[in-house]
Amino acid sequence: MAIDRETESETDPRDASAIAPIARSSLHEQVAGRIRDMIIEGRLAAGSRINEAALVRELGVSRTPFREALRTLAAENLVEIRPSMGSVVRKPTPEEVFAMLQVLAELEKLAGRLCCERASDADLAGLLALHERMMSHYARRDRLPYYKANQEIHSTIARLSGNPVLLEVQTGLQSRLKRIRYVGNRSPERWAAAVDEHEEMARALRRRDGERLGAVLAVHLTRTWERVRDVV
Amino acid sequence: MAIDRETESETDPRDASAIAPIARSSLHEQVAGRIRDMIIEGRLAAGSRINEAALVRELGVSRTPFREALRTLAAENLVEIRPSMGSVVRKPTPEEVFAMLQVLAELEKLAGRLCCERASDADLAGLLALHERMMSHYARRDRLPYYKANQEIHSTIARLSGNPVLLEVQTGLQSRLKRIRYVGNRSPERWAAAVDEHEEMARALRRRDGERLGAVLAVHLTRTWERVRDVV
DNA sequence: AGTACGTATTCTGTATACAAAATTCAAATC
DNA sequence: GATTTGAATTTTGTATACAGAATACGTACT
Numbered sequence: 001m002a003i004d005r006e007t008e009s010e011t012d013p014r015d016a017s018a019i020a021p022i023a024r025s026s027l028h029e030q031v032a033g034r035i036r037d038m039i040i041e042g043r044l045a046a047g048s049r050i051n052e053a054a055l056v057r058e059l060g061v062s063r064t065p066f067r068e069a070l071r072t073l074a075a076e077n078l079v080e081i082r083p084s085m086g087s088v089v090r091k092p093t094p095e096e097v098f099a100m101l102q103v104l105a106e107l108e109k110l111a112g113r114l115c116c117e118r119a120s121d122a123d124l125a126g127l128l129a130l131h132e133r134m135m136s137h138y139a140r141r142d143r144l145p146y147y148k149a150n151q152e153i154h155s156t157i158a159r160l161s162g163n164p165v166l167l168e169v170q171t172g173l174q175s176r177l178k179r180i181r182y183v184g185n186r187s188p189e190r191w192a193a194a195v196d197e198h199e200e201m202a203r204a205l206r207r208r209d210g211e212r213l214g215a216v217l218a219v220h221l222t223r224t225w226e227r228v229r230d231v232v
Numbered sequence: 233m234a235i236d237r238e239t240e241s242e243t244d245p246r247d248a249s250a251i252a253p254i255a256r257s258s259l260h261e262q263v264a265g266r267i268r269d270m271i272i273e274g275r276l277a278a279g280s281r282i283n284e285a286a287l288v289r290e291l292g293v294s295r296t297p298f299r300e301a302l303r304t305l306a307a308e309n310l311v312e313i314r315p316s317m318g319s320v321v322r323k324p325t326p327e328e329v330f331a332m333l334q335v336l337a338e339l340e341k342l343a344g345r346l347c348c349e350r351a352s353d354a355d356l357a358g359l360l361a362l363h364e365r366m367m368s369h370y371a372r373r374d375r376l377p378y379y380k381a382n383q384e385i386h387s388t389i390a391r392l393s394g395n396p397v398l399l400e401v402q403t404g405l406q407s408r409l410k411r412i413r414y415v416g417n418r419s420p421e422r423w424a425a426a427v428d429e430h431e432e433m434a435r436a437l438r439r440r441d442g443e444r445l446g447a448v449l450a451v452h453l454t455r456t457w458e459r460v461r462d463v464v
Numbered sequence: 465a466g467t468a469c470g471t472a473t474t475c476t477g478t479a480t481a482c483a484a485a486a487t488t489c490a491a492a493t494c
Numbered sequence: 495g496a497t498t499t500g501a502a503t504t505t506t507g508t509a510t511a512c513a514g515a516a517t518a519c520g521t522a523c524t
Contacts, residue, residue: 024315062479075307083258099397106342165331294509
């Protein structure tokens, strides 16, 4: 399946009024995105060697943009490039997963506090609406939409913190954890517990109680470790 | 000054006993290192365009490894690649610098706590020795060695936290702040204040008081913002 | 004179070519 | 049978070539 160079990166005719510079994407960006997806979906297994020739053929690009994409992913810690010896999909050790969640807990604690202090009422309402949407996915046990809404809630809290670096670091760690979260958290009880914690967050959010939100978020991530520890 | 490809990446005959895999560095890694240094030293000014042709000529490498190096630096947020329009040295806005320090404060708070819990007595002694060395540099007002010892203290605390991700994120943020720290913190009073804060840290460290160390570190980084805010 | 257009030049992005390193595999040796 | 040695093959790293986009510049026009 070759990358189609025509359909991407066109201006969106819908928002003709908002004159944001149109997003151009070069081949290596697209390639990086595709490899990222393959890693999350498990098509490229953690620990496995990346076959440059095969992927290059499949994506229909030359080695140059492909290798640039690999460097980007290496900087994101998703792949490891061993000089002269090929690249492998990084497989985080359990210690590393714990470490990521510990850092995330600390960052989201800060994000929760800042978000309650600085977000507008409208933003908070939007966040709570997102929460309700997630709950309705849970009611139907709709796993994938739930998962996506969940990710979005956490990113939104980070965004509403108003700290761009916090958002950026959180995004990076989330992306490294995506695959693990994707396969983990399978049991109904654990899922229910995670949902309860989210209800707690929503309560704190409604009261703009930043300390409480932060504390709940930190606990939530500690529990997340317990929920995923046996899949790493 | 072209990069010498012969002398680098050879096995070091001194540590023949320690059979750690020898560090091989490919051209783009070396190039990335050199550009990083140029940015910190200010030879490549923040906000300025990166002249690919000129640098490629100066370093004596071809465009391929150079561009791969640029992608690495872009992932590190040190340069910005604008598709089809060249690369520039990223110039962090004051808001971003504040954001980085805020995140660092939170991370080092955690690092301080963990370090006091988990570091061995020997490691702690080493850290305190480093502190004393820094103080003797301060006594002589030896700016560069002081600066380096300072960086090393903060990295060591992160390392002794035992959380590799914490160390990794901290290292990334430190490297983005290096240039700013390098030019900032010039006044004798501010320097003295920073030194005082470090004495506080050392006291907390001797008592293995993690909470206190974390708090002092957080305050230290808040003050750092005040010390550098007028140079960004 | 100032603006708009079109052309020349430079720079960027991708593909390909080539050299060097690593890996594979088979024969030779112990 | 296991281990070593050494081609043959594959893979990786770097250089270069080429096409297309962006920028600079000069000319015509108002």
